[in-house]
Amino acid sequence: MAKNIQAIRGMHDVLPEQSARWQFVEQHIRDVLSAYGYQEIRLPIVEKTELFKRSIGEVTDIVEKEMYTFDDRNGESLTLRPEGTAGCVRACLEHGLLHNQTHRLWYFGQMFRYERPQKGRYRQFVQLGVETYGMADADIDAELILLSHRLWQRLGISDTLELQLNSLGTTAERVVYRELLVEYFTANVEQLDEDSQRRLLSNPLRILDTKNPDMQVLVEAAPKLMDSLGADSLAHFQQLTETLTALDISYKLNTRLVRGLDYYSKTVFEWVTTELGAQGTVCAGGRYDGLIEQLGGKPNHAVGFAMGMERILALLENRQDLANIQTVDAYMILVGDAAQKAGVVLAEKLRDSVPGFRLQMHCGSGSFKSQFKKADKSGAQYALILAEDEVVNETIGVKFLRTDDEQRTVSIAQLIELLDS
The missing domain is CATH 3.40.50.800 (Anticodon-binding domain)
Structure with a gap:
């Protein structure tokens, strides 16, 4: 008898008794996005590898270690998308959607990263991505946070999530800050773990995001990016926080929040939970004004977020009212x-x-x-x-x-x- 073929490690089936919950969440997502006037865009799962090298950054963990990359029969390097923002920008540039226009878009589907599978972190995972273009002020940053907060309320999980905020400033401001950070960590290089030593010259801001408990005191004492921001970046961040305060959206300023991708600027945010162990980030995003120009377009404004469906479903596991969602009348x-x-x-x-x-x-x-x-x-x-x-x-x-x-x-x-x- 032939041996049964198993699913690839880290890539899971969604069985019929589970899919009803997925549909429950997906319907709420569509309802909330529709309430804010967002439109769906559907994107390819496979893109040219160069797209992610240019957008994410060649010295990031995603590009260096995690991408599923292969040559097709014509010898062209292709990659299963590890995230959706770069593909969305590519599509908007390719179809002329960014010239003197504003857009509010969303997409939904599988992403792929080769990493050690664990609960809430898989090699094939499903993300909702929400992207906006052509809007410079912090009101659109606030709208994305308000939209996600409304979804948490609809799903009944708002009390399990905390909003964390930071500002990364402009590229020029980060260059100045980067020099301060390199100087500080170089002076304390003996306290850095192997991973942080590797990042010291390639991507020193990522050291701030280390989970190594032995480095927490060192990182906490590092220079703060907020102290290197100019008047425009500070005013942008103040507009955002004032809007959230006016609408009773509580948040925590996290000066170590830098995100894992190179294209972010000014606002960055995460919705985090303590109920999922190490994989506590449920939704994350921010502003990426420089990415459009980086991918060949004219300078433009962009801000968005992505949320992991598997982590949202994990937060809903103990909801008794969802234990047997009725699918047949x-x-x-x-x-x-x-x-x-x-x-x-x-x-x-x-x-x-x-x-x-x-x-x-x-x-x-x-x-x-x-x-x-x-x-x-x-x-x-x-x-x-x-x-x-x-x-x-x-x-x-x-x-x-x-x-x-x-x-x-x-x-x-x-x-x-x-x-x-």
Whole structure:
């Protein structure tokens, strides 16, 4: 017997009993984004490798260690997307969406990074990305935070998340700060771990984000980027915080928040939780005004965020009201040959007559008892029972599966009225 083929490590199936929760979250995401006037854009999963090298930065962990990169049959280097922002900018430039225009866009789908799989960190994972273009002021930065906060409220997880904010200033301001940081860490190089020593000359800001407990005192005493910001960057950050305060959105200033990608500037933010262990960042983003020019476009303004679906689903694991999300309204039980023939016609009539009605009809043979068990297992509110007597009399039996209402036999017209009420 041939050996069963298993899924690739770190790439998981979403089984039917799990997919209902995914759909629950996805629907709330669509509803909230629609309420703010955002439009969906659908992007390729595979892009040219050069796109990510130019956008993310060749000396980042993602490009150096984590990308799934391969040569196609023409010898061109291609990469499974490790994140969505670069592809979204590429698409907007390619289709002329950024010239004297503003856009509010979102996308949803799989991303890929080769790293050690653990809960909340997988090699194939699903992200929602939200990107905005052409708006310079901090009001759009605030809108993205307000949008995400509204989603947490809709999902019932707002009390588990904390908003952390920082400003990275402009590229010129970071150059000055980078020199201060290199000078400081060089003077204390013996206290740096191997990973931080490697980053010292390539990406010293990432040292601030170290999780090594032995380096926390050293990092806490490092120069603060906020002290190197100019008047414009400080005013931008003040506009953001004043808006959040006015709307009672609490936040924590985290001067060590730098994000892992090179293209961020000014606002950066993360929604974090203590309920998922080491993988505590659920949503992260910020402003990336320089990326569009970096990828060949004219200077423009951009700000966005990405959130990990698997981590949101993990926060919802203990929600009892989501344990058995109803996916079927009724299950039709068919007893006898005449019922099987009439049932197909009746099922279509019910779907036509009651918009949005979710009906699962039994297919194949089976005793009444076995069909009833399947009806109960489906999670349906009703079992609709059609046997030969009901076919002759043009009636149907209705068994209430989730309440104490007595079983009744009704006409088809009465059934439609019941289901549509």
